[in-house]
Amino acid sequence: MDSVKNILLEYGLRFQEPQIEKVDKYIEELLGVPYNLTAHRDLDSAVHKNVVEILLPLKEELKGTLLDVGSGNGVPGLILAIFFSKLKVVLLDSREKSVNFLRGVIEKLDLENVSVVKERAENFSRERREEFDYVTARAVARLNVLVEICTPALKTGGKLLFYKGPSYIEELKEAQRAMKELKVELEEVREYSLKTGERRALLILRKYESSPEKYPRRVGVPFKRPLL
Template sequence: MFNWKVIEDIVGPITEKQKKQLVDYKNLIQEENKKYNLTTIVLDEEIFWKHFYDSIIFSQDFKLSNQFILDIGTGAGFPGIVIKVLFPETIVTLVESNNKKIAFLNLVIKKLELNNITTSSQRAEQFSIDNKEKYDIVISRALAQLNILLELGVQALKINGHFICLKSKNAGTELSELNGKECAIGLKLVKQQNLEIDQLGERVNLFFEKVRSTSIDYPRPYPQIKKKPLGK
């Protein structure tokens, strides 16, 4: 059903257990999506490419091991749960403010028997403040534009840690609107991964490194961030 080789080309050999976990995850998405809206992507092939594959292609250019990873605005678990399944040595926290999605995430964690993965329904900016410089990696996919996203999660990131933003063709515009102001919160853009994939289209994954501590002035309350994002 799934083209496991394209996954293995990125992460290396995967076990039958991992394959089963991803199939079970796919089934849970399809079953629970009938009760409440988790995603508009529900066909087998689309889930594989647009959720599972898209969640881990960044790791072609970034080594994952036993890092502490924070996935903010994870939704139905992308990329955090996929990372946890394929890189089981990671320690993952999923932040999602929608309580129905939190219930779904907890169900997936239980059914897939995943360890060292937790959920939080706190808003991302508050969670970041409460967990200052705890995480090696902060990652997010399709949560918000860069000039909002980076401010929301930056406090949780360790110095020398990486903020990974999984983006699409609009990444160039978002970088322009950020206007280099990532430096104001202690970040530096160190890598850009540009990909063109038939099943996904254009993907642009951005890697920021935290080069110094972030001022306690950030993140600002969300209404302020929304009204005047970084760079504007």
Template sequence: MSENDSSKSASLAEILIRLTAEKGLALNQRQMEQFDLYYRELVEWNEKMNLTGITDRDQVYIKHFYDSLSLAFFEDLSSVETLADIGSGAGFPGIPLKIAFPHLKLTIVDSLNKRIGFLRHLADTLGLEGVTLVHGRAEDIARLTEHRDRYDAVTARAVARLAVLNELCLPFVKVGGWFAAMKGAAVAEETAEAGVSIRELGAELAGTHSFRLPMEDAERYMVMLRKIKSTPKKYPRKAGLPVKQPLL
């Protein structure tokens, strides 16, 4: 790493520490070292496989790291033990949340084995313990006893429309737990059309949060759903059907 790159990394670390501290989240030196290593591994692996279209360090720190951590601005993750991240891609938001909250038992589900390989390497390189990586479609994994109705919290970030996400994610949530759909576009229409799926899958709308990404001034939204009863056994439907025929 050049002296200029090292200086830029240090300044971005300071910015991330300041921005998260303003939201009540304290990051230490060890965690910032993990974020720096995460960035470097992401860029290196991105040359071999398509993980992200965002590789500029400034944007990765804000659009990926800060955005992932934003869940902690609205929910108390210190009281969450088990977290599942569905369709995590390059590890967002699950891995940044695991870095910030090492106590979390994190499970990541992704349909592409190459991404699972990257995430396995990443978890080992960052020294993260308590990370389970599952290769498969969410529709199939959610039917397995060890994953169904098992998690205190479930996340999905910019994966699909809410009516689709609900069927993919709510079966993983235990009764009394919550699902956070992290969105980059206005969600009023999505939330309205998802009313049927929310009720049918055993949840209720707990609220919607909105904020702007610092430096980027981009809008972000977070739809919070609370699981109030078990999801009927017929859901999720077979792989591909929730996308083709959402519960509307």
């Protein structure tokens, strides 16, 4: 039977045993069934979607502070916290159900470098300006919205790491105004493919100056009236 370890080895990803043990437990929590009872296809798909997709495009070690916006079940923030022990991670989500799940997982996995906050990103980013070295997000909003709700919490010189599908090309065009307003520039796009055939891209944007105080606008506005 495939294990998390074998799948990561297939991709040439590097790891240590304690990290694999934690990911095994995490997948068990995610699927809601003990590891030895997990169906092969469920395990394979969960590891690809939640672990390989996150680690594969990262060549460098991440260290410092990281905020994961709209963390849901903990992807990518929790996975990054497991594999990069020098990171201090805040998982942010406005949904009670996600926050409760995440708190349970952190306790079970005994993770000391992760905390969870239940709050809307618009409020959190306004209050915690210029605090994080990285802000990450996957499957939360289109790029122009993400830039507005994430960038204020980022330090000047810090990086936004957004996991996207092939729609990123359109989203980048649409996000030009938001990038200019919030003072971020595209540094790099890392395109990659999973063995499942899925095409993905990691967008890396760098904040070159403080974002104006008027951003982010109040809760809901960046979604309802995105910067275009």
